[in-house]
Amino acid sequence: MGMFDRLKEGLSRSRQALNEVFYMGGEVDEDFWEDLEDRLVMGDMGAEVAMQVTDDLREQAARDGLTTAPKLREALVARLSREFATAERDPFDDTPSCVLFVGINGAGKTTTCGKLAGKAKDAGKVCILGAADTFRAAAIEQLEVWGERSDTQVITRERGVDPASVCYEVIQQAEKDSADLVLIDTAGRLHTSPELMRELAKVVKVTRKRANMPVSVVLVIDATTGQNGLNQAKEFNDALELDGIIVTKLDGTAKGGIAVAISHDLNLPIYRIGVGEGLDDLQTFDATSFSRALVGEE
Amino acid sequence: MFNSLSDRLNSTFDKLRGKGRLTEDDINAAMREIRMALLEADVNYRVVKGFVAECKEKCMTAEVLDSLTPAQNVVRIVLDQLTKLLGTTESRLTLAQNRTPNVVMLVGLQGSGKTTAASKLAYLLKKQGHSPLLAACDVHRPAAADQLETLGGEIGVPVFRGDGKDAVAVAKGGIQDAVDRLCDIVIVDTAGRLQVDEEMMQEAVDIKNVVKPDQILMVVDAMTGQDIVNVVTEFANRVDFDGVIMSKLDGDARGGGALSVREVTGKPIKYVSMGEKPDSLEVFHPDRMAKRILGMGDVYGIIEQAQQAADQQNIESAERMLREGFTMDDMLEQMQQVRKMGGLKKMIGMLPGGDRMLAQAGGNMDDSQITRIESMIYSMTKEERLKPKKINGQRRKRIARGSGRSVQEVNQLLKQWGEMNKMMGKMRQMANEGASSKKARRQMKNMMRGFGGANGLDLNQISNSFGKGMKF
Numbered sequence: 001m002g003m004f005d006r007l008k009e010g011l012s013r014s015r016q017a018l019n020e021v022f023y024m025g026g027e028v029d030e031d032f033w034e035d036l037e038d039r040l041v042m043g044d045m046g047a048e049v050a051m052q053v054t055d056d057l058r059e060q061a062a063r064d065g066l067t068t069a070p071k072l073r074e075a076l077v078a079r080l081s082r083e084f085a086t087a088e089r090d091p092f093d094d095t096p097s098c099v100l101f102v103g104i105n106g107a108g109k110t111t112t113c114g115k116l117a118g119k120a121k122d123a124g125k126v127c128i129l130g131a132a133d134t135f136r137a138a139a140i141e142q143l144e145v146w147g148e149r150s151d152t153q154v155i156t157r158e159r160g161v162d163p164a165s166v167c168y169e170v171i172q173q174a175e176k177d178s179a180d181l182v183l184i185d186t187a188g189r190l191h192t193s194p195e196l197m198r199e200l201a202k203v204v205k206v207t208r209k210r211a212n213m214p215v216s217v218v219l220v221i222d223a224t225t226g227q228n229g230l231n232q233a234k235e236f237n238d239a240l241e242l243d244g245i246i247v248t249k250l251d252g253t254a255k256g257g258i259a260v261a262i263s264h265d266l267n268l269p270i271y272r273i274g275v276g277e278g279l280d281d282l283q284t285f286d287a288t289s290f291s292r293a294l295v296g297e298e
Numbered sequence: 299m300f301n302s303l304s305d306r307l308n309s310t311f312d313k314l315r316g317k318g319r320l321t322e323d324d325i326n327a328a329m330r331e332i333r334m335a336l337l338e339a340d341v342n343y344r345v346v347k348g349f350v351a352e353c354k355e356k357c358m359t360a361e362v363l364d365s366l367t368p369a370q371n372v373v374r375i376v377l378d379q380l381t382k383l384l385g386t387t388e389s390r391l392t393l394a395q396n397r398t399p400n401v402v403m404l405v406g407l408q409g410s411g412k413t414t415a416a417s418k419l420a421y422l423l424k425k426q427g428h429s430p431l432l433a434a435c436d437v438h439r440p441a442a443a444d445q446l447e448t449l450g451g452e453i454g455v456p457v458f459r460g461d462g463k464d465a466v467a468v469a470k471g472g473i474q475d476a477v478d479r480l481c482d483i484v485i486v487d488t489a490g491r492l493q494v495d496e497e498m499m500q501e502a503v504d505i506k507n508v509v510k511p512d513q514i515l516m517v518v519d520a521m522t523g524q525d526i527v528n529v530v531t532e533f534a535n536r537v538d539f540d541g542v543i544m545s546k547l548d549g550d551a552r553g554g555g556a557l558s559v560r561e562v563t564g565k566p567i568k569y570v571s572m573g574e575k576p577d578s579l580e581v582f583h584p585d586r587m588a589k590r591i592l593g594m595g596d597v598y599g600i601i602e603q604a605q606q607a608a609d610q611q612n613i614e615s616a617e618r619m620l621r622e623g624f625t626m627d628d629m630l631e632q633m634q635q636v637r638k639m640g641g642l643k644k645m646i647g648m649l650p651g652g653d654r655m656l657a658q659a660g661g662n663m664d665d666s667q668i669t670r671i672e673s674m675i676y677s678m679t680k681e682e683r684l685k686p687k688k689i690n691g692q693r694r695k696r697i698a699r700g701s702g703r704s705v706q707e708v709n710q711l712l713k714q715w716g717e718m719n720k721m722m723g724k725m726r727q728m729a730n731e732g733a734s735s736k737k738a739r740r741q742m743k744n745m746m747r748g749f750g751g752a753n754g755l756d757l758n759q760i761s762n763s764f765g766k767g768m769k770f
Contacts, residue, residue: 226523
């Protein structure tokens with residue numbers, strides 16, 4: 001199964017939803033526009049963004065004389081894919097590279113870390129995992145299991161130690177082993193906790209200072225997240241200057257529309273999207289494919 | 299900055315305020331705002347549609363349109379509707395009386411907070427006098443059982459972790475283990491699963507059929523977006539859960555999902571989970587939640603928490619304060635009391651209009667003010683703490699240097715202490731006058747209990763820290 005198929009399968013529910021709009025007799029009337037807006041809102045894109053996209057499309061339709069559903073759909077794909085920021089470099093392919101994973105509790109940081117280590121191994125890269133989530137019970141053990149699965153070295157210290165010190169050790173080890181890719185898992189935290197955000201800022205600072213390779217800070221966000229996702233991304237970005245995001249759990253019925261808003265508002269590229277449980281289900285993001293799959297292009 | 303639901307509704311009604319009579323257009327404008335606000339709060343689109351239509355209908359009566367205070371009427375209607383939607387009665391855990399052990403099963407998506415909620419629930423039940431056992435039936439996520447075991451160890455609740463890959467067998471083993479250990483409630487923590495994952499959903503059904511839970515609770519992340527409707531509908535169809543635990547409500551998500559869940563499945567929200575600590579699972583109160591969403595504050599929540607924090611020791615220390623006056627040590631203790639209750643931010647968020655104040659403060663209101671005061675008090679000698687009156691200019695300078703604060707801040711702290719002490723003096727007077735009658739003394743004691751439980755001063759403290767002289 002090709003990448004596009006997998007993505008399409010993952011996003012099949014959203015596709016169905018939008019297809020209904022485009023196939024309903026093909027008539028473009030007031031109901032069509034209202035329906036389109038509704039569907040976009042239901043995809044977690046946010047009421048304001050949805051209205052804006054619909055209005056823009058409507059204007060374009062009038063200007064360019066787009067009267068049929070297929071033409072409008074093509075325009076919508078183009079419009080949506082423009083919303084995504086483009087990545088200058090891919091921190092997982094352009095090695096050597098060090099990546100810190102941040103996000104709220106339960107977003108899927110540890111799992112993403114583990115999967116990326118597996119992929120790096122497959123690509124023949126030397127990868128090191130750093131267990132800087134020293135807060136959550138058994139987070140270290142969880143990462144160790146992922147390390148075993150992908151035969152990757154995991155640098156750990158006991159639970160409760162300063163996460164920044166773990167990062168320091170990880171970088172040190174990475175230098176010794178001349179590792180290509182360093183992936184560091186941090187503890188999940190709500191963006192509303194100033195103390196925890198300060199702690200994370202310190203972790204990032206220490207890592208950036210110590211590392212002799214480019215350091216990227218990547219926000220991991222759950223596709224089911226609603227409008228609060230934008231708050232999350234803003235707060236994390238303010239505190240840490242994010243480099244990009246990874247959207248997980250797109251294999252459910254959630255449409256991940258919040259990613260559109262985040263990428264657009266904060267000009268952050270989406271590095272990977274998770275559309276399933278397997279290693280191969282963590283895919284490189286492609287704006288056009290994503291928008292296509294979302295809109296239902298065959 | 300994103301507007302919260304209460305901000306949006308407040309601004310809507312600020313616009314309506316001052317209007318003598320409302321027209322249908324005014325109502326429409328208000329409803330549009332409510333619609334947008336609810337959508338931004340992640341209430342499901344369809345639920346919003348129904349809600350707004352119903353509210354509008356209720357608002358279009360002569361009673362509202364002709365009344366002198368139409369805005370207030372609209373607020374009341376929206377509040378009533380919201381409360382109704384959230385469930386009109388508070389719903390607790392219902393367990394069969396004649397069954398030992400009772401079984402509670404937790405289900406939900408990955409990362410919604412099931413394992414954390416399981417340990418919190420165990421802690422709550424233990425506090426209520428039960429003897430719970432945690433069964434770690436998440437055999438899929440690496441180290442999930444380790445996590446539960448660690449959490450169980452922290453709160454002193456036994457954890458059963460079977461070996462192998464069969465969640466159903468582990469669940470069965472957990473029940474047997476509870477019988478052996480004479481535990482009266484088993485909390486079954488299951489793996490996170492997507493509602494479209496047929497195999498995993500079947501596993502949940504299998505576990506359910508084997509352990510026959512008294513209650514199945516679904517853990518739902520308060521930050522979930524529109525998709526919440528698909529998720530809970532499917533879970534309701536397959537495992538037919540009895541109620542919901544809303545997790546991560548300590549963030550700034552408005553938890554509009556609570557409305558959707560209730561409306562779509564009819565299942566009640568039973569608990570809300572508000573933090574990392576084991577005691578942060580609270581019973582869900584629909585009326586409070588609705589008020590909170592509308593920015594009307596959760597006053598009851600504060601009172602309840604204050605009562606919990608005020609234990610016998612506080613009453614004793616309050617009586618000592620009466621006899622000997624209010625010292626800096628007492629002030630320190632009160633600061634720590636505020637922390638115990640979840641910090642300033644949580645307390646302010648619960649007060650009427652608190653959300654707006656927090657937004658005004660830039661949303662980064664934290665407990666640094668408390669930390670500052672603590673550091674200043676810690677920089678005092680024992681003698682100074684007992685008799686703050688003897689802190690002269692020289693000593694002030696030393697305290698400022700020692701705590702890294704300015705002399706002005708030390709002055710402010712002393713001024714605050716002075717006010718508190720004056721208040722104490724008044725109370726002492728009252729106590730002395732009333733000492734002859736038993737009733738008066740009892741009243742006094744009650745008053746002191748509230749006082750010792752960190753009220754009066756802290757509210758002053760809160761308003762001071764805003765520097766805008768807001769009064770409660």
